[in-house]
Amino acid sequence: MKLSTNLFGKSYRFRDLKAVMAKANEEKSGDQLAGIAAEDAKERVAAKLVLSEITLGDLRDHPLIPPEDDEVSRVIEEAVNERVFAEIRHWTVGELREYLLRQETGGEQLRRIGRGLTSEMVAAVAKLMSNLDLIQAAAKAEVVTACNGTLGHRGVLAGRAQPNHPSDSIQGVKASLFEALSYGIGDAVIGVNPVIDSGDSVRSLLEATKDVMTKWEIPTQNCVLAHVKTQMRAIRGGAPADLIFQSLAGTEKGNDAFGINVELLDEANELIHRQGTGAGPNLWYFETGQGSELSSEAHHGVDQLTLEARCYGLARRYRPFMINTVVGFIGPEYLYDSRQVIRAGLEDHFMGKLHGLPMGVDVCYTNHMKADQNDMDNLAVLLTAAGVNFLIGVAMADDCMLNYQSTSYHDIATLRETLGRRPAPEFEKWLVRMGLMENGKLTPLAGDPSLFM
Known part of the structure; x- marks a missing residue:
């Protein structure tokens, strides 16, 4: 799993997946208060670039909060549909974003893919989306x-x-x-x-x-x-x-x-x-x-x-x-x-x-x-x-x-x-x-x- 990139003539290396996820987030005062936010827009873009190339399998194999330490992690892990996940584990987060934005309105494929995702995968793809992306993708999903x-x-x-x-x-x-x-x-x-x-x-x-x-x-x-x-x-x-x-x-x-x-x-x-x-x-x-x-x-x-x-x-x-x-x-x-x-x-x-x-x-x-x-x-x-x-x-x-x-x-x-x-x-x-x-x-x-x- 690659955690570094070169951008704008500068090398960016992130400590671990938790740091990539935090610094790829859009600016939030809570992340700044916790001391985990990107230092500036350039570092945020670099983190997004690194995150976009990480696979869904890597995200699952490197849990941010290990299931043995946290019952919410265990609930999330136990809910994954293994058949769906096996089909997409080699996708990058960037490829997941492209898939979601290409889907037709109706939501069945979104619901199916969602069953194979952990919550960290869902968070990761949200970090790569613009506001309009978030609107477009969500508008396709019908949950009754x-x-x-x-x-x-x-x-x-x-x-x-x-x-x-x-x-x-x-x-x-x-x-x-x-x-x-x-x-x-x-x-x-x-x-x-x-x-x-x-x-x-x-x-x-x-x-x-x-x-x-x-x-x-x-x-x-x-x-x-x-x-x-x-x-x-x-x-x-x-x-x-x-x-x-x-x-x-x-x-x-x-x-x-x-x-x-x-x-x-x-x-x-x-x-x-x-x-x-x-x-x-x-x-x-x-x-x-x-x-x-x-x-x-x-x-x-x-x-x-x-x-x-x-x-x-x-x-x-x-x-x-x-x-x-x-x-x-x-x-x-x-x-x-x-x-x-x-x-x-x-x-x-x-x-x-x-x-x-x-x-x-x-x-x-x-x-x-x-x-x-x-x-x-x-x-x-x-x-x-x-x-x-x-x-x-x-x-x-x-x-x-x-x-x-x-x-x-x-x-x-x-x-x-x-x-x-x-x-x-x-x-x-x-x-x-x-x-x-x-x-x-x-x-x-x-x-x-x-x-x-």
């Missing part, structure tokens, strides 16, 4: 999942209704939820982030959202995004949960910081399939985000893009209904400005889709980042063009509980109208019955939450 409704059909842009409230007020949650529904948002999930991480609070929020779904016969699914252990207590106590949720990291040590491991996730998986209220078969909701492993000093010297890809390798073990990267939530220590956030959002979406996952994105930023709402509008348009399965909707794009900026309910409605996208098919039929949509367009009733009061 089913719970009470379906998600991921071509031409569909779904929205998660995120009706959070700073005191878990049921009345406040419902007020925000009614606004979401009035704009046609909530087909991905009605998902509440609780302030109080207790079984009783989670149960009351699940019951409240399920009551709204039942009363109005809404073909969607509910979820409360507490810690998985808290949700498990609520479900065992009879709470009506369609999906079970957990945030993921890309290393065993990172997941230790989240208070989870594969054994616990396996137990939760068995519980939601046995006692959950979702029709299935896909009953998980995962969230990720570049930089979480660095936050918990669990990155092993690996760059944040590659660690993010490893989150997807863990997630696909559970065949989730939905997964999204909360791309700009962690802060400027990891993604400094809008350029880095936009790049990360496109990378994450592409990598999730190549893993065969129903990928969404929380197009978001925090107020201490060098970004604004116009930047988020730009990323939302790019992701919609790339075929993102869903986006997150919060009232007025301002989450009053988590204190960050995302996309609003009417932003998602605008993206649908502008770029010719539709809600999930079952949900659209419901919107038509409610008089909120006609011929794929919102009616004058849209945006009035009093319809549900």
